[in-house]
Amino acid sequence: MEGAVGQSGVAIDTAGMAKYLGDWSGDHRGGALAVLKPASVAEVQAVVRLCGALGLGIIPQGGNTGLVAGAIDIETRGAVIVSLERLNAIRLVDADNFVLQADAGCILQTVKDAAEAHDCLFPLALGAQGSCQIGGNAASNAGGINVLRYGMARDLILGLEVVLPDGELWSGFSGLRKDNRGYDLKQLFIGSEGTLGIITGVELKLFPKPIRVETAYLGLASFEAAIALFRQARRASADLMSAFEIIGSECIELARLIDADISSPVEAPVHVLIELSASAAVELRTLLVDFLAGAMESGLVTEAVLAESSAQARSFWAIREGLVEGQAKRGYHVRTDLAVRISDVPALVDQARRFVGLDHPGWLPQAYGHAGDGNIHFNVLPPAGLAESEARAQGADITGGLYRIADALGGSISAEHGIGRTRNRAFWAGLAPTHRRLVTALKDALDPQGLMNPGCLLPLTETSS
Amino acid sequence: MEGAVGQSGVAIDTAGMAKYLGDWSGDHRGGALAVLKPASVAEVQAVVRLCGALGLGIIPQGGNTGLVAGAIDIETRGAVIVSLERLNAIRLVDADNFVLQADAGCILQTVKDAAEAHDCLFPLALGAQGSCQIGGNAASNAGGINVLRYGMARDLILGLEVVLPDGELWSGFSGLRKDNRGYDLKQLFIGSEGTLGIITGVELKLFPKPIRVETAYLGLASFEAAIALFRQARRASADLMSAFEIIGSECIELARLIDADISSPVEAPVHVLIELSASAAVELRTLLVDFLAGAMESGLVTEAVLAESSAQARSFWAIREGLVEGQAKRGYHVRTDLAVRISDVPALVDQARRFVGLDHPGWLPQAYGHAGDGNIHFNVLPPAGLAESEARAQGADITGGLYRIADALGGSISAEHGIGRTRNRAFWAGLAPTHRRLVTALKDALDPQGLMNPGCLLPLTETSS
Structure with missing residues (x-):
């Protein structure tokens, strides 16, 4: 070796x-x-x-x-x-064509910094951006907070370079914004979680860097109100909305585990963090103020705080980021990544809370996520003092119950985190036979020996022939 | 049967x-x-x-x-x-979730009208929208004039329903904006030109309907100037630019074949049609006026006419649309659909014009296209009086020469029209062996009998085993 x-x-x-x-x-x-x-x-x-x-x-x-x-x-x-950590060079930043090429092992933050140094934006943004690698982002089709405006990793990729299971190199870099020559092979590898080859390089779309950003932290009475607000906001923001995050007020305590000084700007049961951004002199503040004034008048929004400085905007984001880190501090907990139709978000949260309350009293539900994408991280913390082995056993039941709720709503058990090995059986069991056959056909066509990431996505026991 | x-x-x-x-x-x-x-x-x-x-x-x-x-x-x-023409129902318009479901045989214009009736936009826009079908748009990954802002057909599709080569139905509708459960099978069928199955239904992304649109028709000295303008416009428009079309002044005569009253608003050698649109009260006109004032001051734009009414905006578009119809009236001509890196557009046009002028004097080059995507339709009209059989023979040579120019620039011979049977040999010959092997592996995996659209994309003679 x-x-x-x-x-x-x-x-x-x-x-x-x-x-x-x-x-x-x-x-x-x-x-x-x-x-x-x-x-x-x-x-x-x-x-x-x-x-x-x-x-x-x-x-x-x-x-x-x-x-x-x-x-x-x-x-x-x-x-x-x-x-891939030693394969970590930025290969090219071509601001004229809004294109960046990088080795797969480049840290996402490094990619973002390289884009910014050329007055451009690479919009993929997620909690782990200081340590996740761009090749992994491509292989797992990463999401994050800017999906609403810019799409998933899939939507941000112009080309890939992949070492195939037989060691041959497929190179799909072109720098072209439009190329309609038959099967779009890169799509196979994006989101395939390493089961069809090893991504060694990525070619990414860049965007003009925003020069204006407006951020507001809102209080609302319910998830229903938040979703109604989102619908209006999408139109009223001229699709310049770069984030629409929802936070159940029960999550605020988690953020305080990271920084005891964090306090919520609002008192309402449901919080929304909304961000608009533009690369030009668009009057975003007027747009946002006018919109929020109307939403408060109609009673949809009960409290609203507009960031008066970038420091204040950062303090809003510190709540959203802190609650994720705070959860991790709590040790083992049920972690989900559910997606439903946007209009079904309130039903998802409501049913999930009822289920936990009735069947698993003492467990603490936490609902937050990228509501504008219909993506809710409905997580559940074990009761204080419950032994970890017991918590894990009960947690598996809770996870199964939450998956059933999402399924019944026609939703997804993986909005953005992927399938890996923790969800492979639930994933496989939920597939229609025709879908399963197509997945197997692709895997067999590209990796006939079954050497690439065995057990990931396709469960070992159920797919081995 | x-x-x-x-x-x-x-x-x-x-x-x-x-x-x-x-x-x-x-x-x-x-x-x-x-x-x-x-x-x-x-x-x-x-x-x-x-x-x-x-x-x-x-x-x-x-x-x-x-x-x-x-x-x-x-x-x-x-x-x-x-x-698919009898399979032509709109199945669902869900404006709350910005989703539309339709049978594959729905006319694109019908889909657009159904979206508009719910105050939404389905942005795919192309000359044939009154007769092309949405299933064909998906199968060919159609482009058009709004790709710059909204992407190709691929980017507008949330889900597909496909009859597979064995007659089984794969149904990939979910209504979800985010769903990261393994291989994204719909990507296989989008752009596969009917070689992997028959698309019977599509699930589409809708967008807020623009309420403000600003259109300008510009005169510039060169393609270089137009591309420099595009770069600035992308930033200055806050990505609210919905079209950036380029027209060589030589094309205006073609539009007059359709309507003799058409006259160009500018005299310059290169024309640009720029459109900004927004679903909210964004001051687009100020944005555009300020931007164009700067571009004229710097000498990049020599003439600019802002549409003062929607009728005037339509008169600008009549030039762009008329020249395509006018070409068709001229009968047989060389038709290409080239893409290069955006910054290589001037080199492409320059080299293509030189090649035609030197090697095929008498033929008339016409350069126009979606310059913001690097997509140029470089077409060439035969000399008046040349017999069609002779024109077709010379035309094949000209096409080959233009493909070589695009290839040498690292470009594509199909930006948006696809491969079909007229480009399948050039396509196949231009593929790296690894790429060719992957294409064949996918085709064999999904359509082992080779019954789906034989000869399309994959040439019959070169791929049959």
């Missing part, structure tokens, strides 16, 4: 491998034969060929910030992790 | 079939065993199963407005055309 990547790129001792075996949440620890860290695309190809010859499973790994055990092997523990 | 679709849905006599065998441009006529017109998804499934049992090729056909012989068989003439 040293031959493929050089001595410095191989970790096979327990100590050197440790950081590659646990996920960010601390919920899961995997095992691996070795961790390989190729420093070039050619080394990635060599590694893949070597593993193919030896019949070893390959687990591509980016920043290891995923939440579904997609990049760690918690089942067979007999595969090889291929970390 | 009547059993599968009922008597009224079958055409096997020459007269009844005629309108399904020729393309819009009049450039190509195909042949078919029969034309089947199923009136339900179940009938589409029955037809596909019947053809599979008989080993007959199937050519899905929408409005037959394509320009690359993707929906007519100009080679074997032994396949069955399946027209």
Whole structure:
């Protein structure tokens, strides 16, 4: 294996491998034969060929910030992790064409900074942006807070470079905004969670950098009111709305675990963080003030605080970001990533709260998320003092119940986090037979040996023939 | 075959079939065993199963407005055309969720009207919108004038319903804005030009309907100036620019063939039609006036006419639309659909004009297109009086030369029209072996009998094993 990547790129001792075996949440620890860290695309190809010859499973790994055990092997523990961390150069920033090319191992924040240095915006934005890698963002089709305006990772990718399961390199960079030559192969790999190849490079769309941003923190009586507000806001903001985040007031305590000084600007049961942004001299403040005045007059919004400075806007975002970190501090908890039709968000939250209240009294529901996309992270904290093993057992039941509620609403159990190994059985069980057959046909066509990220997305037991 | 679709849905006599065998441009006529017109998804499934049992090729056909012989068989003439025209209901307009569901055979204009009736916009806009069908738009990943702001058909599709080559139905409607459950199967079928299945239904993204639109017609000295202007306009318009069309002044004569009263508002060698739109009270006019004042001061724009009424805006668009119709009136001509990096547009036009001038004197180049996407339709009219057979022979050489110029710039021979049967050999020859292998693997995985749209995209002679 040293031959493929050089001595410095191989970790096979327990100590050197440790950081590659646990996920960010601390919920899961995997095992691996070795961790390989190729420093070039050619080394990635060599590694893949070597593993193919030896019949070893390959687990591509980016920043290891995923939440579904997609990049760690918690089942067979007999595969090889291929970390992209040493493949981390920005290859090109072409502001004239609003295009950026980067190695897969580039940290998302590095990509964003490189764009900004050219007065451009790369809009993908998520909590882990300081450590997640752009290749992982592509492989998992990452979402985040700006999906509403700019789309998921899929929508931001112009081209990919991928090492295929047989070690061949497929290069799909073109720099073109429009190219309609047959099957759009990059779409196969985006969101495939490393099961069809290893992404080694990405070509990204850039946008003009916003020069005006307006942020408001609102209080509303209910999730129904928040969704009604979103519908109006979308029109009234001329699609210049870059975020519409919803926060159940019960989440504020979590943010205080991170910073005790955090206080909510409003008292209402449901909070909305709304952000408008523009790259030109659009009177966003007038737009937002006029809109909110109307929404308060109609009673839809009960309290509204407009950020008077970027510091104040940051303090609003600190609540939204703090509550996620605060949850992590609470240790094991039920974490979901549900999507429903936007208009079904109130029903989802209502049914989920009832279910937890009735069937699992003592557990604490937390509802927040990207409401403008119909994406709610409905998480549930165990009662204080409950032993972790018992919490995990009950948590599995709660998760199953929440999935059933989302299913019944025609929703998704994965809005943005992906399937990985924690949701692969629920995913597979929920697929129509025709869908399942198509997924298997694609996997078999591209990875006939089944070496790429075994057990991720496609459950090992149910798909092996 | 009547059993599968009922008597009224079958055409096997020459007269009844005629309108399904020729393309819009009049450039190509195909042949078919029969034309089947199923009136339900179940009938589409029955037809596909019947053809599979008989080993007959199937050519899905929408409005037959394509320009690359993707929906007519100009080679074997032994396949069955399946027209979706009787599958033409709007299934659902859900303005609350900005979602529309329609049968594949719905005319694009019908879809747009249905959206507008709910104060929404379905932004796909192209010359053929009065007769092309939404299923064909999806299968060919249609482009048009609003790609800049809203994307190609691919970007506007939330879900598809597809009859697979074995007659099974895959249903991918969810109404969700965000759904990250593994392989995004709809992406396979979008742009696959009917080679992987028959799209029977589409689920589309709607947008808030613009209430303000500002349009200007500009004169510039060169394509270089136009591209420099685009770069500035993108920032200055806060991404509210819905069109940035470029027209070489030589094209104006063509528009006059349609309406002799058409006159250009400017005299410059290169014209730009710019449109900004917003669904809210954004001061677009101020934005545009201020921007154009700066561009004129710097000398980038030499003439500018702002539309003072929607009638005047329509008169600007009449030039852009008229020149396309005018070309068609001229009969056979070289028609391309090239894409290059936005910054390479001036080089493309310059090299293409030189090539035609030197190698094919007497032929008349026409350069226009969606410059904001790097998409130039560089078309060439034969000299007056040249016999059509001779024109077609020379035209093939000219097309080849223009493809080589685009290739050398790293461009695409199909920005938006697709590959079909007129470009399949050039497409295939231009693919890297790895890319070709992936395309073949997908085709074989989904359509192992090779019955779906034989000869389209994948050339018959080069891919049959």
